[in-house]
């Protein structure tokens with residue numbers, strides 16, 4: 001639902017512009033046709049021009065006692081709520097036209113269209129990449145080493161993601177079909193989950209002992225690997 005201000009038919013006079021109980025009368029200038037013929041003479045002959053009657057604005061009727069609520073306009077500016085079905089996959093810059101949802105014309109003439117422009121808002125978790133969405137997931141050192149099954153947010157709520165043991169920071173897990181659908185078409189993108197392994201900063205003595213034991217069994221104390229930087 002969106003809120004807009006637009007001209008709506010006046011409910012007091014039902015859009016006629018005439019005070020309730022009175023009727024609009026036939027325009028005397030155009031005899032009710034709404035059009036006037038203008039004849040002009042020139043060297044080449046006679047020209048007939050058909051123009052809109054200025055007296056009645058082309059409606060063929062004049063309101064002798066105008067509706068007090070809309071002062072004879074037949075419409076009033078009001079706040080209106082309009083239901084907009086946002087198609088999945090829209091992006092900033094897309095727009096849609098809602099036929100007849102714009103300003104209503106005065107005294108029953110045709111209504112205009114409402115053009116809705118879309119602008120994307122930042123999402124709490126997701127970044128968008130075409131029809132894929134990307135999120136970052138922080139996992140613990142032990143989850144990375146042993147693997148785990150975790151619940152991650154998706155566009156529709158949440159879904160289970162299984163983290164394989166031995167995963168590295170920066171690796172990306174793909175959840176198929178959990179992205180956005182294409183604006184035109186049935187293809188649905190994926191949710192890409194970038195893993196971030198969190199190094200523990202506060203360890204109690206038991207955890208510290210366990211990690212020291214692990215390091216000793218790995219034979220990794222005092223050893224590192226240097227390698228070329230990946231860009």
Ligand SMILES: [Zn+2]
Nearest residue numbers: 010013067070
């Ligand atoms: Zn009115």
Ligand SMILES: [Zn+2]
Nearest residue numbers: 027030053056
């Ligand atoms: Zn007229």
